[in-house]
Amino acid sequence: MAFNSFSEFLMMGTHGVYVWSVYGFSALALAWLVWSTLVTRRKTRDRLRKRFLRNQTR
Numbered sequence: 001m002a003f004n005s006f007s008e009f010l011m012m013g014t015h016g017v018y019v020w021s022v023y024g025f026s027a028l029a030l031a032w033l034v035w036s037t038l039v040t041r042r043k044t045r046d047r048l049r050k051r052f053l054r055n056q057t058r
Helices: 006-011 016-056
Strands: none
């Protein structure tokens, strides 16, 4: 391993703040993408279900 201790690993030399903030931002972006996709899927499913039921009554 390139680091002598876990604290050195977390600090990553002088780049720890940059590295971990990028990991955090990436995790937030992925979480938002999953959430947005699920919301859009639910809205589309509901819209199609309403359209199908409306066409069934005709």
